[in-house]
Amino acid sequence: MGTQFSPQRYDHIVKLVVTGTIGIDTVYTPRDKREGVLGGSAAYFAAAASQLCPVRLVAAVGGDWPSEHREILCGFPGVCVAGLDARPQSRTFAWGGRYFEDINRRETLFTEVGVLQEAPPIVPAAYRDSEYIFLGNTHPAVQLGFIEQFPERRLIVADTMDLWIRTAHGELTTLLKRVDGLIVNDSEAGELTGFRNAISACKKILDMGPKFVVVKKGEHGAVLMHHEGMALVPAYPVEEHQVVDPTGAGDSFAGGFMGYLARERRSDAAALQTAMAYGTVMASFALESFGLDRMRVLTSAEFQQRLASFQQLARVG
């Protein structure tokens, strides 16, 4: 990064794409609530990654998708929305959730799958040269289908969730043999492996195929493991009252993580370790607001300042 962010600088060399969901979220927190929030894994990922490099977005929305949400997404200079698959006769994916006093816990109030039950979004021909691919959480068979559409792929990283671990284990097993990396949270890692302990879970996931795995532990940081070793980061320290809405923090972590790798065109052990810090700091901004409000006004200087502060806080020895 260094100086003022300029997506144009990287236009010709960075080809990062995210496939995932766009959602209309309803969020209840212990102290507030918000309806009709722009959400979904692809939206959070893209907003975060675009702070570091241009990012292409592949997701489907319905005829009910608010024009203000489109304006918000288009307002990120680094986000390319050519891969937004708008379906006038369909409905946008909608999700409602409520966070408990312990803000790390939440319950889903409703899910209206809408376009998610239809054919996967179409990948524009112009995206076929994408090199850094993030497969946001969806059915692993759909994720597998996306892989084939990126023949120039250099790095494929996937997310998944408990639903697919339980209901699509076969496809997920196949997917894990096809991706370079997996990013999951600690409960998903536990469900996938049977190990509550993140280190044990990482080891078992590596045996399933990926070259590296990241387990996100929310306020307790994250663990990276690959065949040459591992890396540990704490979470950026935030107080209870600073957490406005944790929704999308994990996707923002992934966006910061992949954005760094794509920008640097690296995926060696040292780059993966640095990417963990980028993801951590990006997530810390995401939870300061509902939806993408904080990311919309985030400046490169703010990000750099917090990253430097984090490196100081987390210095060991």
Add this chain to the structure above:
Amino acid sequence: MGTQFSPQRYDHIVKLVVTGTIGIDTVYTPRDKREGVLGGSAAYFAAAASQLCPVRLVAAVGGDWPSEHREILCGFPGVCVAGLDARPQSRTFAWGGRYFEDINRRETLFTEVGVLQEAPPIVPAAYRDSEYIFLGNTHPAVQLGFIEQFPERRLIVADTMDLWIRTAHGELTTLLKRVDGLIVNDSEAGELTGFRNAISACKKILDMGPKFVVVKKGEHGAVLMHHEGMALVPAYPVEEHQVVDPTGAGDSFAGGFMGYLARERRSDAAALQTAMAYGTVMASFALESFGLDRMRVLTSAEFQQRLASFQQLARVG
């Protein structure tokens, strides 16, 4: 440290003392059990600190204290046992506990307070010139009484527990205004402040008096906060099957933390941050065995190697 450990090197300059308990422990883990284990906060602390510098121990034991336990403690070249207050007519403190499959959770099976219900152990006159003081967990009024017996004190750090937070809040409040630092685990910090969030809890504890506070989060690492800033460390990564017995890991953390500060004769922000790494690595050895078995055979080279590995794993950015 650097080369082979030699307590003699520091004999004339390091004056570290720990006051606390010696216990006879019965420990059930999901896969094993052990009776008659040498335990107690002072034993674990002293064994850990002695890896870094000489340490003086103040604790009471009863007539039933096994001679093998004395031999184990005396087997640590850096531990001075002149402050062992042996009371032939009394019984040694005994504790029994059982760990759940989630090894971070345990229940107390029994507690036989024995000597703990009598007068506090006597501090030998030769210990009055102690400068680095660790007040292991006991009634805060007893901890306050110890402070006066160390007129040369340079740094006083205390531990406490939920029992005193609930039943001796007044004395604890007084104690917190008299100590330089407090080291507690996350559940104790939550109970003391009402904040589940470790960062919020640290801030509130600083308002109660200490110049710094450390909140230990077990497998999730630890947080240090003081008035100039904070420091975060993850835990050293251990797999489920490597955790033989977590008893005493927190006291070993404190021993490594204080041992480093006493050896360096420093307590500035940078030293406190480095001490967090020493505490973390010391704790990671402690849980590899029941009692002090692992600490008895720990070499300086092993410690240095793991510390260097930890610094690499936890490097950020």
